[in-house]
Amino acid sequence: MSSHQVSLSTILAYHAQREPGRVAVIVGDERVTYAELDARSNRRARLMAVQGVGFGDFVTVAxxxxxAFYETVFGLWKLGAIPNIVSAKMARPEMEAILDLVRPRLFIGEAPVPGLAALSETPQGLDMHSADALPEIVSPHWKAMTSGGSTGRPKVIVDAMTAQWNPQEGFLLQRPGDVILNPGPLYHNAPFHCVTMGMFVGATIIEMQRFDALRALQLIEEHGVTWVTMVPTMMHRIWRLGPDVLAQHSLPSLRMMLHMAAPCAPWLKEAWIGWLGAERVWEYYGTTEGIGSTIISGVDWLDHRGSVGQVRPGYEMKILDAAGRELPTGEVGEVYFRPEAGPGSTYRYLGSQSIRIGEWETMGDLGSMDADGYLFLSDRRNDLIISGGANIYPAEVEAALEAHPAVRGSAVIGLPSEEWGAVVHAIVQPVEGASLDEAELLDFVAGRMARFKLPKRIEFTDEPLRDEAGKVRRAALRQARLTPTEGAPLD
Incomplete structure:
Protein backbone atom coordinates (compact mmCIF):
# COMPACT_ATOMS: atom_id res chain seq x y z
CA MET A 1 0.00 0.00 0.00
CA SER A 2 1.29 3.47 -0.87
CA SER A 3 2.15 5.71 2.06
CA HIS A 4 1.68 8.76 -0.16
CA GLN A 5 0.03 11.63 1.72
CA VAL A 6 -2.28 13.94 -0.22
CA SER A 7 -3.18 17.40 1.06
CA LEU A 8 -6.86 17.75 1.97
CA SER A 9 -6.79 20.90 -0.18
CA THR A 10 -6.36 18.71 -3.30
CA ILE A 11 -7.88 15.38 -2.22
CA LEU A 12 -11.23 15.98 -4.02
CA ALA A 13 -9.32 16.71 -7.26
CA TYR A 14 -7.19 13.59 -6.66
CA HIS A 15 -10.31 11.38 -6.68
CA ALA A 16 -11.98 13.35 -9.50
CA GLN A 17 -8.94 12.83 -11.77
CA ARG A 18 -8.81 9.09 -11.10
CA GLU A 19 -12.55 8.48 -11.47
CA PRO A 20 -14.25 11.50 -13.10
CA GLY A 21 -17.84 10.30 -12.62
CA ARG A 22 -17.37 9.18 -8.98
CA VAL A 23 -20.19 10.51 -6.79
CA ALA A 24 -18.99 12.21 -3.59
CA VAL A 25 -22.28 13.06 -1.86
CA ILE A 26 -25.93 12.18 -2.38
CA VAL A 27 -28.46 14.37 -0.54
CA GLY A 28 -32.05 13.50 -1.38
CA ASP A 29 -32.30 13.51 -5.18
CA GLU A 30 -29.10 15.51 -5.69
CA ARG A 31 -25.92 13.65 -6.66
CA VAL A 32 -22.67 15.62 -6.61
CA THR A 33 -19.51 14.14 -8.13
CA TYR A 34 -16.01 14.64 -6.72
CA ALA A 35 -15.25 17.00 -9.63
CA GLU A 36 -18.39 19.08 -8.93
CA LEU A 37 -17.73 19.20 -5.17
CA ASP A 38 -14.14 20.25 -5.89
CA ALA A 39 -15.32 23.12 -8.11
CA ARG A 40 -17.99 24.24 -5.64
CA SER A 41 -15.56 24.22 -2.71
CA ASN A 42 -13.03 26.22 -4.78
CA ARG A 43 -15.68 28.92 -5.14
CA ARG A 44 -16.47 28.84 -1.41
CA ALA A 45 -12.75 29.04 -0.63
CA ARG A 46 -12.32 32.17 -2.74
CA LEU A 47 -15.38 33.78 -1.16
CA MET A 48 -13.98 33.07 2.33
CA ALA A 49 -10.52 34.34 1.29
CA VAL A 50 -12.15 37.69 0.41
CA GLN A 51 -13.32 37.76 4.06
CA GLY A 52 -9.70 37.49 5.15
CA VAL A 53 -9.49 33.75 5.84
CA GLY A 54 -6.00 32.30 5.38
CA PHE A 55 -3.47 29.78 6.63
CA GLY A 56 -3.92 28.69 10.25
CA ASP A 57 -7.12 30.68 10.83
CA PHE A 58 -9.98 29.17 12.79
CA VAL A 59 -13.37 29.41 11.07
CA THR A 60 -16.46 28.43 13.06
CA VAL A 61 -18.92 26.41 10.97
CA ALA A 62 -22.52 26.30 12.27
CA ALA A 68 -23.13 23.69 1.91
CA PHE A 69 -21.49 22.00 4.93
CA TYR A 70 -19.30 19.77 2.74
CA GLU A 71 -18.41 22.62 0.36
CA THR A 72 -17.45 24.87 3.28
CA VAL A 73 -15.24 22.38 5.11
CA PHE A 74 -13.31 21.37 1.98
CA GLY A 75 -13.14 25.07 1.04
CA LEU A 76 -11.47 25.83 4.38
CA TRP A 77 -8.84 23.11 3.85
CA LYS A 78 -8.13 24.70 0.46
CA LEU A 79 -7.14 27.90 2.32
CA GLY A 80 -5.08 26.10 4.98
CA ALA A 81 -7.69 27.13 7.56
CA ILE A 82 -9.03 25.08 10.50
CA PRO A 83 -12.75 24.19 10.58
CA ASN A 84 -14.24 24.61 14.07
CA ILE A 85 -17.50 22.65 13.86
CA VAL A 86 -20.44 23.59 16.10
CA SER A 87 -24.17 22.87 16.19
CA ALA A 88 -26.30 25.33 14.22
CA LYS A 89 -28.83 25.10 17.09
CA MET A 90 -26.37 25.69 19.91
CA ALA A 91 -27.67 27.87 22.76
CA ARG A 92 -26.30 31.41 22.57
CA PRO A 93 -24.36 31.39 25.90
CA GLU A 94 -22.55 28.18 24.91
CA MET A 95 -21.86 29.55 21.41
CA GLU A 96 -20.47 32.77 22.86
CA ALA A 97 -18.20 30.80 25.20
CA ILE A 98 -16.81 28.82 22.23
CA LEU A 99 -16.31 31.94 20.10
CA ASP A 100 -14.46 33.49 23.03
CA LEU A 101 -12.07 30.49 23.09
CA VAL A 102 -11.60 30.17 19.31
CA ARG A 103 -11.66 33.84 18.19
CA PRO A 104 -12.54 32.76 14.63
CA ARG A 105 -11.58 34.81 11.58
CA LEU A 106 -15.07 34.10 10.19
CA PHE A 107 -18.37 32.52 11.25
CA ILE A 108 -20.36 30.42 8.76
CA GLY A 109 -24.09 30.35 9.55
CA GLU A 110 -26.48 32.66 11.37
CA ALA A 111 -24.16 34.94 13.37
CA PRO A 112 -25.10 34.77 17.07
CA VAL A 113 -23.50 38.07 18.03
CA PRO A 114 -23.40 41.43 16.24
CA GLY A 115 -20.09 42.59 14.82
CA LEU A 116 -18.89 39.05 14.07
CA ALA A 117 -17.66 38.58 10.48
CA ALA A 118 -20.08 36.02 9.05
CA LEU A 119 -21.28 34.34 5.86
CA SER A 120 -24.66 32.62 5.56
CA GLU A 121 -25.28 29.10 4.28
CA THR A 122 -26.24 30.55 0.87
CA PRO A 123 -24.07 33.67 0.59
CA GLN A 124 -24.49 36.22 -2.19
CA GLY A 125 -21.85 36.41 -4.89
CA LEU A 126 -20.70 32.80 -4.67
CA ASP A 127 -21.08 32.22 -8.43
CA MET A 128 -18.92 35.26 -9.21
CA HIS A 129 -15.83 33.41 -7.95
CA SER A 130 -13.67 31.09 -10.04
CA ALA A 131 -14.03 27.32 -9.69
CA ASP A 132 -10.41 26.77 -10.81
CA ALA A 133 -7.91 24.96 -8.59
CA LEU A 134 -6.18 26.87 -5.82
CA PRO A 135 -2.50 26.46 -4.87
CA GLU A 136 -1.85 23.36 -2.74
CA ILE A 137 -1.61 24.05 0.99
CA VAL A 138 -1.67 21.94 4.17
CA SER A 139 -3.59 23.32 7.14
CA PRO A 140 -1.70 22.91 10.46
CA HIS A 141 -4.77 21.26 12.10
CA TRP A 142 -7.42 19.39 10.14
CA LYS A 143 -10.25 20.03 12.65
CA ALA A 144 -11.18 21.72 15.91
CA MET A 145 -14.24 20.04 17.39
CA THR A 146 -16.29 21.32 20.31
CA SER A 147 -17.48 19.46 23.37
CA GLY A 148 -19.78 20.39 26.23
CA GLY A 149 -17.51 18.32 28.43
CA SER A 150 -18.67 16.46 31.53
CA THR A 151 -18.45 19.70 33.54
CA GLY A 152 -20.87 21.46 31.19
CA ARG A 153 -18.25 24.10 30.32
CA PRO A 154 -17.53 24.11 26.60
CA LYS A 155 -14.07 23.26 25.33
CA VAL A 156 -12.46 23.03 21.91
CA ILE A 157 -10.30 20.06 20.92
CA VAL A 158 -7.74 21.08 18.30
CA ASP A 159 -6.56 17.96 16.45
CA ALA A 160 -2.78 17.73 16.10
CA MET A 161 -2.96 16.03 12.69
CA THR A 162 -2.15 18.28 9.75
CA ALA A 163 -4.68 18.34 6.89
CA GLN A 164 -3.33 15.49 4.75
CA TRP A 165 -4.16 11.80 4.33
CA ASN A 166 -3.14 8.71 2.40
CA PRO A 167 -6.09 8.12 0.00
CA GLN A 168 -5.49 4.33 0.06
CA GLU A 169 -5.68 4.05 3.86
CA GLY A 170 -9.22 3.45 5.15
CA PHE A 171 -10.11 4.62 8.66
CA LEU A 172 -11.72 1.99 10.96
CA LEU A 173 -11.83 -0.68 8.24
CA GLN A 174 -13.28 1.67 5.62
CA ARG A 175 -12.15 0.83 2.07
CA PRO A 176 -11.51 3.03 -0.96
CA GLY A 177 -14.74 3.32 -2.92
CA ASP A 178 -17.08 2.41 -0.02
CA VAL A 179 -20.68 3.64 0.03
CA ILE A 180 -21.21 5.20 3.48
CA LEU A 181 -24.51 6.22 5.06
CA ASN A 182 -24.34 9.23 7.36
CA PRO A 183 -27.26 9.16 9.83
CA GLY A 184 -25.63 11.48 12.41
CA PRO A 185 -25.18 15.23 12.95
CA LEU A 186 -21.88 16.40 11.46
CA TYR A 187 -21.19 18.77 14.36
CA HIS A 188 -20.47 15.67 16.47
CA ASN A 189 -16.98 14.26 16.16
CA ALA A 190 -17.84 10.63 15.28
CA PRO A 191 -19.98 11.38 12.19
CA PHE A 192 -17.68 14.21 11.07
CA HIS A 193 -14.55 12.10 11.46
CA CYS A 194 -15.98 8.95 9.82
CA VAL A 195 -17.68 10.73 6.92
CA THR A 196 -14.76 12.99 5.95
CA MET A 197 -12.28 10.11 6.35
CA GLY A 198 -14.52 8.10 4.01
CA MET A 199 -14.26 10.88 1.44
CA PHE A 200 -10.47 10.95 1.79
CA VAL A 201 -10.50 7.40 0.34
CA GLY A 202 -13.05 8.21 -2.35
CA ALA A 203 -16.25 6.93 -0.71
CA THR A 204 -19.74 7.99 -1.76
CA ILE A 205 -21.60 9.56 1.18
CA ILE A 206 -25.36 9.08 1.47
CA GLU A 207 -26.29 12.07 3.63
CA MET A 208 -29.53 11.53 5.58
CA GLN A 209 -29.62 15.06 7.06
CA ARG A 210 -31.99 13.80 9.76
CA PHE A 211 -32.17 10.30 11.20
CA ASP A 212 -35.28 8.24 10.56
CA ALA A 213 -35.18 4.53 11.42
CA LEU A 214 -37.09 3.09 8.45
CA ARG A 215 -35.54 5.53 5.98
CA ALA A 216 -32.06 4.44 7.12
CA LEU A 217 -32.83 0.82 6.17
CA GLN A 218 -34.35 1.89 2.85
CA LEU A 219 -31.31 4.03 1.96
CA ILE A 220 -28.86 1.24 2.84
CA GLU A 221 -30.64 -1.10 0.42
CA GLU A 222 -31.37 1.50 -2.28
CA HIS A 223 -27.76 2.71 -2.55
CA GLY A 224 -25.92 -0.51 -1.67
CA VAL A 225 -24.37 1.02 1.46
CA THR A 226 -21.30 -0.94 2.61
CA TRP A 227 -20.31 0.90 5.82
CA VAL A 228 -22.26 2.84 8.45
CA THR A 229 -21.64 4.14 11.93
CA MET A 230 -24.53 4.47 14.37
CA VAL A 231 -25.12 5.29 18.01
CA PRO A 232 -27.13 2.92 20.25
CA THR A 233 -30.13 5.31 20.21
CA MET A 234 -30.40 4.78 16.44
CA MET A 235 -29.97 1.02 16.84
CA HIS A 236 -32.75 1.06 19.46
CA ARG A 237 -35.14 2.96 17.15
CA ILE A 238 -34.44 0.60 14.25
CA TRP A 239 -35.00 -2.43 16.49
CA ARG A 240 -38.32 -0.96 17.68
CA LEU A 241 -39.61 -1.09 14.06
CA GLY A 242 -40.41 -4.70 14.94
CA PRO A 243 -39.71 -8.15 13.48
CA ASP A 244 -42.10 -7.77 10.53
CA VAL A 245 -40.25 -4.70 9.23
CA LEU A 246 -36.75 -6.02 10.02
CA ALA A 247 -37.50 -9.30 8.23
CA GLN A 248 -37.95 -7.29 5.01
CA HIS A 249 -34.46 -5.74 5.33
CA SER A 250 -31.48 -8.11 5.40
CA LEU A 251 -29.15 -5.28 4.20
CA PRO A 252 -27.09 -7.58 1.91
CA SER A 253 -24.64 -4.85 0.80
CA LEU A 254 -23.70 -3.83 4.37
CA ARG A 255 -20.23 -5.07 5.29
CA MET A 256 -19.91 -3.19 8.57
CA MET A 257 -22.19 -1.51 11.10
CA LEU A 258 -19.92 0.19 13.62
CA HIS A 259 -21.51 1.63 16.74
CA MET A 260 -19.87 4.12 19.09
CA ALA A 261 -20.25 7.32 21.17
CA ALA A 262 -22.44 5.85 23.96
CA PRO A 263 -22.78 2.55 25.86
CA CYS A 264 -24.83 -0.13 24.06
CA ALA A 265 -27.08 -2.37 26.16
CA PRO A 266 -25.99 -6.02 25.76
CA TRP A 267 -29.53 -7.17 24.90
CA LEU A 268 -29.66 -4.65 22.02
CA LYS A 269 -26.26 -5.65 20.69
CA GLU A 270 -27.23 -9.32 20.85
CA ALA A 271 -30.42 -8.53 18.95
CA TRP A 272 -28.42 -6.85 16.13
CA ILE A 273 -25.91 -9.72 16.03
CA GLY A 274 -28.83 -12.13 15.70
CA TRP A 275 -30.25 -10.04 12.84
CA LEU A 276 -27.14 -9.08 10.81
CA GLY A 277 -24.60 -11.68 11.97
CA ALA A 278 -21.69 -11.20 14.38
CA GLU A 279 -19.11 -10.51 11.65
CA ARG A 280 -20.97 -7.34 10.52
CA VAL A 281 -21.58 -5.72 13.94
CA TRP A 282 -18.56 -3.83 15.32
CA GLU A 283 -17.99 -1.45 18.22
CA TYR A 284 -15.47 1.36 18.66
CA TYR A 285 -14.59 3.23 21.83
CA GLY A 286 -12.40 6.30 21.59
CA THR A 287 -12.13 9.99 22.29
CA THR A 288 -12.18 13.15 20.17
CA GLU A 289 -8.77 13.85 21.72
CA GLY A 290 -7.36 10.76 19.98
CA ILE A 291 -5.34 9.64 23.03
CA GLY A 292 -6.39 6.01 22.58
CA SER A 293 -9.16 3.74 21.41
CA THR A 294 -10.43 0.17 21.29
CA ILE A 295 -12.35 -1.85 18.72
CA ILE A 296 -14.18 -5.18 18.82
CA SER A 297 -15.98 -7.34 16.27
CA GLY A 298 -19.30 -9.00 17.08
CA VAL A 299 -17.52 -12.37 16.90
CA ASP A 300 -15.06 -11.36 19.67
CA TRP A 301 -17.85 -9.67 21.63
CA LEU A 302 -19.74 -12.97 21.93
CA ASP A 303 -16.62 -14.39 23.63
CA HIS A 304 -16.15 -11.24 25.77
CA ARG A 305 -19.76 -10.16 26.28
CA GLY A 306 -20.04 -6.49 27.24
CA SER A 307 -16.49 -5.55 26.22
CA VAL A 308 -15.59 -2.60 23.98
CA GLY A 309 -12.50 -4.41 22.75
CA GLN A 310 -8.72 -4.38 22.90
CA VAL A 311 -6.56 -1.28 22.49
CA ARG A 312 -5.81 -0.44 18.86
CA PRO A 313 -2.26 -0.46 17.44
CA GLY A 314 -0.41 2.78 18.17
CA TYR A 315 -1.77 3.13 21.72
CA GLU A 316 -1.34 1.64 25.18
CA MET A 317 -4.01 1.30 27.89
CA LYS A 318 -3.96 0.88 31.68
CA ILE A 319 -6.53 0.85 34.51
CA LEU A 320 -5.33 3.05 37.39
CA ASP A 321 -6.71 3.86 40.84
CA ALA A 322 -7.02 7.39 42.29
CA ALA A 323 -3.38 7.24 43.45
CA GLY A 324 -2.15 6.28 39.97
CA ARG A 325 -1.44 2.64 40.81
CA GLU A 326 -2.17 0.03 38.14
CA LEU A 327 -5.12 -2.16 39.14
CA PRO A 328 -5.24 -5.94 38.77
CA THR A 329 -7.35 -7.75 36.17
CA GLY A 330 -11.09 -7.31 36.72
CA GLU A 331 -10.90 -4.34 39.11
CA VAL A 332 -12.71 -1.11 38.16
CA GLY A 333 -10.63 2.05 37.97
CA GLU A 334 -10.03 4.91 35.58
CA VAL A 335 -9.14 4.10 31.97
CA TYR A 336 -5.82 5.71 30.98
CA PHE A 337 -4.22 5.80 27.52
CA ARG A 338 -0.84 6.69 26.07
CA PRO A 339 -0.42 7.31 22.33
CA GLU A 340 2.76 6.10 20.62
CA ALA A 341 4.18 9.61 20.24
CA GLY A 342 3.47 10.46 23.89
CA PRO A 343 1.07 12.80 25.71
CA GLY A 344 0.02 15.95 23.84
CA SER A 345 0.90 14.42 20.46
CA THR A 346 -2.70 14.03 19.28
CA TYR A 347 -4.48 17.26 20.34
CA ARG A 348 -4.49 20.41 22.41
CA TYR A 349 -7.36 21.98 24.36
CA LEU A 350 -8.76 25.47 24.25
CA GLY A 351 -10.65 26.09 27.50
CA SER A 352 -9.73 22.96 29.43
CA GLN A 353 -6.88 21.03 31.05
CA SER A 354 -5.78 17.45 30.40
CA ILE A 355 -5.93 14.93 33.26
CA ARG A 356 -2.59 13.10 33.31
CA ILE A 357 -0.53 10.88 35.57
CA GLY A 358 2.97 10.94 34.12
CA GLU A 359 2.62 10.07 30.44
CA TRP A 360 -0.84 8.53 30.91
CA GLU A 361 -4.04 10.44 30.26
CA THR A 362 -7.74 9.85 31.01
CA MET A 363 -11.10 11.21 29.87
CA GLY A 364 -12.69 10.18 33.18
CA ASP A 365 -14.18 6.86 32.04
CA LEU A 366 -14.27 3.99 34.52
CA GLY A 367 -13.66 0.41 33.52
CA SER A 368 -11.77 -2.84 33.99
CA MET A 369 -9.68 -5.16 31.82
CA ASP A 370 -9.85 -8.92 31.60
CA ALA A 371 -6.83 -11.25 31.34
CA ASP A 372 -6.84 -10.97 27.52
CA GLY A 373 -6.72 -7.15 27.58
CA TYR A 374 -10.38 -6.62 26.70
CA LEU A 375 -11.81 -3.42 28.17
CA PHE A 376 -15.16 -3.37 29.99
CA LEU A 377 -16.52 0.14 30.63
CA SER A 378 -18.56 0.98 33.71
CA ASP A 379 -19.40 4.67 33.33
CA ARG A 380 -17.93 8.15 33.55
CA ARG A 381 -16.36 9.15 36.85
CA ASN A 382 -18.53 12.28 36.94
CA ASP A 383 -21.73 10.24 36.47
CA LEU A 384 -21.01 7.58 39.11
CA ILE A 385 -23.68 7.51 41.85
CA ILE A 386 -22.48 6.49 45.32
CA SER A 387 -25.56 5.52 47.32
CA GLY A 388 -25.15 4.09 50.80
CA GLY A 389 -21.48 3.46 49.99
CA ALA A 390 -22.32 1.37 46.89
CA ASN A 391 -21.18 2.35 43.39
CA ILE A 392 -24.03 2.55 40.88
CA TYR A 393 -23.34 3.12 37.18
CA PRO A 394 -26.18 5.06 35.48
CA ALA A 395 -25.59 3.44 32.08
CA GLU A 396 -26.36 0.01 33.56
CA VAL A 397 -29.69 1.21 35.02
CA GLU A 398 -30.57 2.95 31.74
CA ALA A 399 -29.90 -0.25 29.78
CA ALA A 400 -32.30 -2.16 32.07
CA LEU A 401 -35.01 0.51 31.73
CA GLU A 402 -34.66 0.68 27.94
CA ALA A 403 -35.11 -3.07 27.59
CA HIS A 404 -38.82 -2.43 28.36
CA PRO A 405 -40.75 -2.24 25.05
CA ALA A 406 -42.66 0.90 26.14
CA VAL A 407 -39.51 2.89 27.00
CA ARG A 408 -38.10 5.08 24.23
CA GLY A 409 -35.23 6.57 26.25
CA SER A 410 -33.99 7.16 29.78
CA ALA A 411 -31.49 9.15 31.80
CA VAL A 412 -30.39 8.15 35.29
CA ILE A 413 -28.91 10.69 37.69
CA GLY A 414 -27.97 10.82 41.36
CA LEU A 415 -29.84 13.30 43.57
CA PRO A 416 -28.70 14.26 47.10
CA SER A 417 -30.14 12.33 50.04
CA GLU A 418 -29.43 12.85 53.73
CA GLU A 419 -29.80 9.17 54.44
CA TRP A 420 -28.05 7.63 51.44
CA GLY A 421 -25.73 10.41 50.27
CA ALA A 422 -27.35 10.08 46.85
CA VAL A 423 -30.37 8.27 45.45
CA VAL A 424 -30.99 6.94 41.96
CA HIS A 425 -33.47 9.10 40.03
CA ALA A 426 -34.66 7.87 36.61
CA ILE A 427 -36.12 10.17 33.96
CA VAL A 428 -38.00 8.08 31.40
CA GLN A 429 -39.36 8.98 27.96
CA PRO A 430 -42.12 6.49 27.06
CA VAL A 431 -42.78 5.36 23.50
CA GLU A 432 -45.45 7.63 21.97
CA GLY A 433 -48.95 6.43 22.86
CA ALA A 434 -47.70 3.83 25.37
CA SER A 435 -49.12 3.64 28.88
CA LEU A 436 -46.46 3.09 31.50
CA ASP A 437 -46.58 3.36 35.27
CA GLU A 438 -43.83 3.52 37.85
CA ALA A 439 -44.70 0.29 39.71
CA GLU A 440 -44.82 -1.81 36.54
CA LEU A 441 -41.50 -0.43 35.26
CA LEU A 442 -39.79 -0.91 38.64
CA ASP A 443 -41.01 -4.48 38.74
CA PHE A 444 -39.60 -5.04 35.24
CA VAL A 445 -36.19 -3.57 36.14
CA ALA A 446 -36.05 -5.47 39.45
CA GLY A 447 -35.78 -8.69 37.46
CA ARG A 448 -32.67 -7.39 35.73
CA MET A 449 -30.42 -5.94 38.43
CA ALA A 450 -29.49 -5.88 42.11
CA ARG A 451 -32.03 -4.26 44.39
CA PHE A 452 -29.68 -1.48 45.60
CA LYS A 453 -29.36 -0.20 42.02
CA LEU A 454 -33.11 0.30 41.50
CA PRO A 455 -34.37 3.86 40.97
CA LYS A 456 -35.92 5.36 44.10
CA ARG A 457 -38.13 7.47 41.85
CA ILE A 458 -39.14 7.37 38.19
CA GLU A 459 -40.13 10.62 36.49
CA PHE A 460 -41.89 10.46 33.12
CA THR A 461 -41.33 13.07 30.42
CA ASP A 462 -42.07 13.54 26.72
CA GLU A 463 -38.82 15.51 26.27
CA PRO A 464 -35.95 13.79 24.38
CA LEU A 465 -33.23 12.92 26.90
CA ARG A 466 -30.37 12.37 24.48
CA ASP A 467 -28.97 14.56 21.75
CA GLU A 468 -28.76 13.43 18.12
CA ALA A 469 -25.46 11.70 18.81
CA GLY A 470 -27.02 9.57 21.53
CA LYS A 471 -25.31 11.33 24.43
CA VAL A 472 -27.18 11.90 27.69
CA ARG A 473 -26.51 15.37 29.10
CA ARG A 474 -26.70 14.13 32.68
CA ALA A 475 -25.00 17.18 34.20
CA ALA A 476 -27.69 19.48 32.74
CA LEU A 477 -30.55 17.16 33.76
CA ARG A 478 -29.21 16.90 37.30
CA GLN A 479 -28.67 20.64 37.58
CA ALA A 480 -32.26 21.31 36.46
CA ARG A 481 -33.53 19.13 39.31
CA LEU A 482 -31.25 20.64 41.93
CA THR A 483 -32.31 24.19 41.03
CA PRO A 484 -35.76 23.74 39.51
CA THR A 485 -37.26 26.73 37.76
CA GLU A 486 -40.76 27.04 36.37
CA GLY A 487 -40.96 25.46 32.95
CA ALA A 488 -37.23 24.71 32.82
CA PRO A 489 -36.31 22.54 29.83
CA LEU A 490 -34.99 19.08 30.60
CA ASP A 491 -31.99 19.31 28.31
Missing part, protein backbone atom coordinates in the same frame (compact mmCIF):
# COMPACT_ATOMS: atom_id res chain seq x y z
CA UNK A 63 -24.37 24.71 9.36
CA UNK A 64 -26.87 21.84 9.25
CA UNK A 65 -25.93 18.61 7.42
CA UNK A 66 -26.08 19.34 3.70
CA UNK A 67 -24.06 20.23 0.61
Missing amino acids: LPNGL
